Amino acid sequence: MDKNGYAPSIMQDTVFEPYCYLCGANSALDKLDRHEIFGGSNREKSKRLGLWVLLCHNDCHIFGPLAAHNNASTALQLKQEAQRRAMEAYGWSIEDFIREFGKNYLED
Template structure:
């Protein structure tokens, strides 16, 4: 397991550029860490590095394409995270489903 920061996050394996928004590339706004799999899978997402930086207003919380209100944006992040997890951890789809109960690809 990778070293976790004080908030329980491993370094992101979905993106290596955590200084800009994963969805729009913006750097002009505060960035939030968004766990690609929430709810009961939130802590596992944090520990495994399955999170992305998103601009707080436009892409995370309130914009028309924000992951908390737009299914396409949310699915895009989940698919990227699944691909990253499968590559990083050597998982097949069945392994991923065993961990996260669903295939997003």
């Protein structure tokens, strides 16, 4: 866990060659932000469990039409992928995931 409370991401490599999880860009044109996939009351848990990704600040994180904070289907897609990764990485069932995050984001 780093000094800001982030465990290493289990979604992507963020150390050796940081890139945007959504579009693959590096930070040459736009800085990369950390995005906690589960926000609100689950934000700290997202950080602690490595459920965060790097996103281009403008296009992919905040302002673009498909940005995670601007587009419900992008946000849902990230949550579904994060749920799958968390279940895999932590050996959780769907019920275990619901116990942690209050909701199942996967389709039946």
